Structure formats: structure tokens, C-alpha cells
Amino acid sequence: MKAVVYKSTGSWYVVKTESGQILNARIKGIFKIDGITSTNPVAVGDEVEIEMENELERTAMIRDIHERKNYIARATPHHNWERHIVASNLDQLLLFATLKDPKTSQGFIDRFLIAAEAFHVPPVIVFNKADIYRKKELQLFEERKEMYNAIGYNVLLTSIEKGNGVDEINKLLLDKTTLLSGHSGVGKSTFINATLPQLKLKTQDVSGWSGKGMHTTTFAEMFDLPFGGRIIDTPGIREFGITDISRQELSHYYPEMREKLHECQFNDCMHINEPGCAIKKAVEEGNIAPERYISYRNILDTMEDKLY
């Protein structure tokens, strides 16, 4: 029987069958998926073959996994930088960021965008908590929006708590499977509650950000949207470790660099200080945002430390 994985705790799963039945499922024995070594063999979004175990208790056994259309993986420090499949079979990524309480760094956003490019899943960036932004943060938002729009990324400003932007996001979610990600405390679960009030997902209490980095959501979980589509809530992440990208390839995942790479004098140019580098020239001439080039160099440096 075919089913889709809606929740994964690492040791058990919630799956939904084609007829809409919700079951608790486990994996039988050693489960190996060809070509992929990850800390979790089955992820949210996976289509699986199940076998009923106990009708009364609504339990099932996962027997097999169907080929993934795509997936998002990240490296985590908890597992010696081994890769962890966050979710699979996605149409889009929704990155929640904030410019205050907590502040999402540009480096974090860029790492996320690199993953989106590498896994071929289009991203949208949402800057939430607009209600607490002052002049400084609003100005920074405008700069970021302009920078990311120029290279093809959609950027929104929302205040989920005030109900601003919820409809706008929902329009983007229609009939798609969307992975929601971002730091802890940026309002991911608050957004899902705004769209699906009957869920009453746990969100950080106190009014806002305690600064302690407490994670409220602990497992990835997918929800059906009433208007069509699905959204996956995930636990907040501190950093997005990039997997399976070599230093040489990194610039391919910057869309604004990708289109100029072939103009570099050397085809193994790393765009650091090689002669005839088209990327450095574009930065100097104002055609590539200096902030993006700086993030490229910073990420390149961390890759030397084998953080990939």
C-alpha cells in the first residue's frame, strides 16, 4: 500500500495512505537507500510502500521507498557533518528570516540559497516581524530585497503576529509542497497556526525572542492546506551546512556569478585574485553586489575547514 510520510521523529513515522488514513509506522530491519548515506533513511515527503501491522492500533511497517523527485539535505554538527535529509518531493522552499529578535545573517541566507540552487528547489525569502523593525531594519530590508530581487529571488516583508502577509504567502503555497525553514524563533509555527488555526502548534511563549535559542518545534511535520497544497514545519536551525559541493563549484550556485563564469580567463578560476577574473570585475563595476561576493569568500573559507 502506498503512503506519504507526514512526520519523522527518527525512530517512528506518521504516514498517510492514499485513502487518507493516518498511521504510525516503523522501519523494518536495516533500510538502505541506494546511493544515499544519511542519518535518516526516511524523510518527510517520502512516498513509501507500507504494510499494515495492526489495524486496530493503526500501525504499519515501511517496506520500501519510492524514488525521490528531489530532496533537501544539510550537514549537521551533531552528526559529524554527516548529511541529514530534511524533506523530499518539494516544489518550493520558504525561508523565514528576521532582521531583529533573532537576527538572521546574510551568510545564513546565502547558504540556504546555495542549497536551494544545488538541490534545484526554488526558494522564497520572507522577512518576518516587520512590526518590531525600526528605521534601521526597514532600510536594511529594502537593501536586501533589492539585492535578492536583482538575482531572481522573491522577497516578502511580513508581520505574521499582526496578520500582515499571511494571505500573500498563502497565495504562493497554493497546490505546492513547501518546506518552511529558518532559525529558531523567527515565526515559522506562528505562520502555520495563522493559516491552520485548528492545529494550535506550539510556538515560543513570551512575547517574542528570549535570546536563548530554545527550539520549540522539535520534528519536521507536514500539514495539508485547506486550499490545496502542503506545508512542512521544521525545527529551527542554527546553520545550514552545505553538503556535496566542492570549493571549485561554489560559484555555480550564485546565479549572478554563474552567468559570468565562462568569461573568466582561467576555467578553474576561484575568483579570488586570479588575473582576468570576470567575477571580480563585475563586483568592481557594481554588477555583482559586494555583500554577495563577501559571502562567497566567507563560505569558501569555511569549506577549507571541511565544514561541507
Ligand SMILES: Nc1nc2c(ncn2[C@@H]2O[C@H](COP(=O)(O)OP(=O)(O)OP(=O)(O)O)[C@@H](O)[C@H]2O)c(=O)[nH]1
Ligand atoms: N513581534 C513579532 N513576533 C512574532 C511574529 N511572528 C511570530 N512572532 C513571535 O516569535 C516567537 C517565535 O515564534 P515561533 O512560531 O515559535 O518560531 P519558530 O520559527 O516556529 O521557532 P522554532 O520552532 O523554535 O524553530 C513567538 O513568541 C511568536 O509569537 C511577528 O510577526 N512579530
Ligand SMILES: [Mg+2]
Ligand atoms: Mg516552530
Ligand SMILES: [Zn+2]
Ligand atoms: Zn573568476
